[in-house]
Amino acid sequence: MAPVPRLSPRYYRVRPSTASELAREGRAYAQLGRQVINLQGGHLPGEMDHGLRQVGADAWREGAIGYTEGNGLPDLRDAVIDWLELRDVRSAENVLIAAGSRSALSAVLAVITSPGDVVLVDGAAWVVFHPLVSVAGATPVPILPAQGSNADPGSRHFKLTAVDVRTQLQLMPSARAVLMANPVNPTAQLYTAEEIVAIIEVCAQAGAVCIIDRLYGKLIYDGVRYPYLPATPAVRDHCVLIDGVSRAFRGSGGLRVGWACGPFDIIEAAGRVQMFGMGPAHRVDQLVALAAITRPYDIGLIEELQGLRDLLFDSARAVPDLVAWPVAGTMYCMLDVRKFRGRTDASSWVVDTSAEFADYLLTDGGVLVAPGDIVGQEGFIRVAFSRASQDVTAGMARIALSLGRLKA
DSSP states (O other): OOOOOSSOTTGGGSOOOHHHHHHHHHHHHHHTTOOOEEOSSOOOSSOOOHHHHHHHHHHHHTTOOSOOOTTOOHHHHHHHHHHTTOTTTOOGGGEEEESSHHHHHHHHHHHHOOTTOEEEEESSOOTTHHHHHHHTTOEEEEEOOOOOTTSOGGGGTTOOOHHHHHHHHHHOTTEEEEEEESSOTTTOOOOOHHHHHHHHHHHHHHTOEEEEEOTTTTOBOTTOOOOOOOOOHHHHHHEEEEEESTTTSTTOTTOOOEEEEOOHHHHHHHHHHHHTTTOSOOHHHHHHHHHHHTSOOOHHHHHHHHHHHHHHHHHHHTSTTOEEOOOSBSSEEEEEOGGGTTEEOTTOOEEOSHHHHHHHHHHHHOEEOEEOGGGSSSSEEEEEOOSOHHHHHHHHHHHHHHHHHOBO
16 A cells, blocks of 8 residues: 655645745855855844833743733734824734744735635745645745837836736636735835736636735835825725734844735635734733834835945946845845856856856855745846945956856
8 A cells, every 4th residue: 555645745836945045054154154145035134122122021021921822912013003194994803923024924814715716926926935824724826917019028127917817817706815925035125106006906806805915015215105095995905915023123134023914804714824823923012012113113124225226236337247126125135147048167067057056156165045946937146235235346346257157
């Protein structure tokens, strides 16, 4: 009798991350004594504000560490409404507090999808979107933007339109949701309010939910604010926002507090799933998050990141054939290296795919970057500029030298 597989078929749909494999390679190089500049991951510069750390310390000292309500602290849920600027659309009962934005998204996907359902995922998607949809039992299907007049979807930097979404929804009647981010990781683009509302309206017409990850919603540059969503019926009944603190404050990457904000039936159901699963974030973490989102925001962080972004742009402009995409938000920049595709290194190895470019830059230049093939085309890499200025400058200099050594 054939052995029964121990693991669910869902497991085999979750592929290992190429970026994680490269990060392990980078650590191995560093252990051998080679200097590696990490421009792959996104960690905000600086340490967590002392006052926020004190809130956590006080909570532990005073014993404020008991259980919370299954959907999170009421004060935090209410504060999230103001943080998202949705007071005219939502209330605290529309908010679920989770142990990070991924947990919030997982709970939402668990209650709106069933096996056989489809979730349409922005073609330029955060790497965890597809695995989370698969783990929920649904099938992730990417939406790619229609080709522009120059036959290159990259001419719009891979931003979707309502027409793109409508076309895919018509092709996939089993689609239960559209999953996207704004600002977009990895492409660093920002949708306007008009663009987002048009996509939500299309979802509403198809009976689908539009899930928007706005985790980088505070990291927007050049004086632009996050697009306000008006109180339309489509926004009220067919939009879920995913957010959290890990990409909004210095030193908060390990503060696992996130939330989902959406229609009451979805949020109530997601809270019930969470209650019998991971449970909400720890009370102390929630108290720190509450203090963070109710105090004046550190605009100095945005100014510092914008300066680092401009420094990266200056370095990229000096490299022939390298194109840096505009950065409206996040802490990343997409570098278009398609003009280098098919060139060879000193050992006559052909560098062609995004993963090969990332591997080549690590082995030749000692720079860790993320392959950008997640946008649906080869020939892109993603770099993070939320580093010390000397690392950004040195890392880009190494990239320039390595690309310059490739032979046509």
